[in-house]
Amino acid sequence: MRFRHGRTPRLGRSWRPGRGLVIIPIAMIAAITVIDINSPTTIHLGPFLVAAPAITASFAGPTLTGAIGALAVAAQVVIGHLHGGLMTPNHQAQIAALVVISVFVTLFRYLRSRHERQLGQVRSVSVATQQVLMRPLPRRIGPLWIASAYLAAEAEAEIGGDLYAAVPAVRATRLVIGDVRGKGLPAINEAALLVGAFRGSAYRNLPLPGIVAHLGNSVYWNIVHFAEGEPEHEESFVTALVLDIHEDAPCISMVNCGHPPPLLLRDGSVRSLEVREPALPLGLSATSESEYEVETFRFEAGDLLLLYTDGVIEARDRAGTFYPLTERITGWNGSGPQSLVRHLHGDLLQHAGGTLGDDAAMIAIARSR
Known part of the structure; x- marks a missing residue:
């Protein structure tokens, strides 16, 4: 890794x-x-x-x-x-x-x-496929500092079923992070489809519920029309988190589709940004914009936001203990997104004995003062 x-x-x-x-x-x-x-x-x-x-x-x-x-x-x-x-x-x-x-x-x-x-x-x-589908996020987007890491569980692989991307939105930066059910080529195919749909819709300036519905329908349409007779595709779905980080207000707007909630680091404390009613994962059925509820959270200068996939929190050590993400962040003494991602990357691999059972991705974001 x-x-x-x-x-x-x-x-x-x-x-x-x-x-x-x-x-x-x-x-x-x-x-x-x-x-x-x-x-x-x-x-x-x-x-x-x-x-x-x-x-x-x-x-x-x-x-x-x-x-x-x-x-x-x-x-x-x-x-x-x-x-x-x-x-x-x-x-x-x-x-x-x-x-x-x-x-x-x-x-x-x-x-x-x-x-x-x-x-x-x-x-x-x-590596070429990774660079096309999972381009590294820029270290700076507007007022945001960003660091990202991707750890594929498959031996000799560079990419897997986890995904993330960022595009510009109206006075905001829009991000998606997701996790495709399953592994191997079917999972990579679904991840590529969703990332392509996310990037391709940027010019349409859809509202947050609209982009989530678009992503869900893209995955569902692909399953219906191309997965007939293939159980590994027919049972596929994607947990995803789609959020807008606003430039003119110290807040984020978020829709959570069955994905692990992000963590907010502020003044040495860690808070989980839980939504009231998470939506269903993408791809289970055709959806409309009205089915998704947007929730808003404060994200101020000096805060640090961590997005991650379940491969991080489900990594086990030899005793079968899950990786205590919140605890490891609370004890972290560094500063900045790059430092946090580097710390979690090494600490996660050490906890799992150098090998992960599932793909893992993480994004750390800070708003400049």
Whole structure:
């Protein structure tokens, strides 16, 4: 797990382990050859030469591994020639065994290198997909400072079923954070659909209930028309939180569709922004604007707002204890969205033992003074 939206380190020339470590198997071959030649004929150290290509395969590619294997075979031939001749059964058996083992080690290294290249291609596609669907939120939008993080639960994945996005609204910044039921490609498909619908509707300047109804109907329409006969799609829905952070008033307007409530940090205390009647998750049925109620909360300069998905609060440690988010924020001594997200990112992974059971996303927002 990594901090997905951190700063990418600058690439440059770096020392490759293979360039220096190749001295080890070469020195091993030379040492075994010299010692064996100068030892009595009853002592055979040639079988130890097999360690040279085996060690090389741990840090080098198939070409260098094969070259070291050939060098080891050549050394075994020299030892056999000087210790009784190449036609003795013992030396012939040692040479044949070394050839076979070197070939197998080189072959396995080739297959591993091919798998690593394929995995690298998959990861590059995953990163490109993330950049398109889950673009990092800007650190500054108007009077707001923002930090975000995404942790995918799937091995080697960059994105999953959690989502977030931000668009401009009338004298406000509009944000959505959501969690698609399920995992894998179906969840990614639903997340992409909802993020696309959210961004595509920005120019329409819909009121908050209108945008929520639009998102819910987009998900429901997709399920009805494209998920027939696919149970993993038909049972899909999205919990979501859609909110406007106003620029001309110290408050936020919010519609909660079955999503975990945000947390507000003010003067060292933490408050959960609970709505009176949360709406149903998106995608369960067709909806209209009148079905959603907007609630308003104070959000003043100096406050810190944390949005998150249930992958954060449902992360368990080895004893099965859920991550105590409110408690960990209360004991936090830093300041600013970047510091909070960085703290929660590391603390969450430490609590879960480095592996999450579900995707997790978080956004911290502060209003400048």
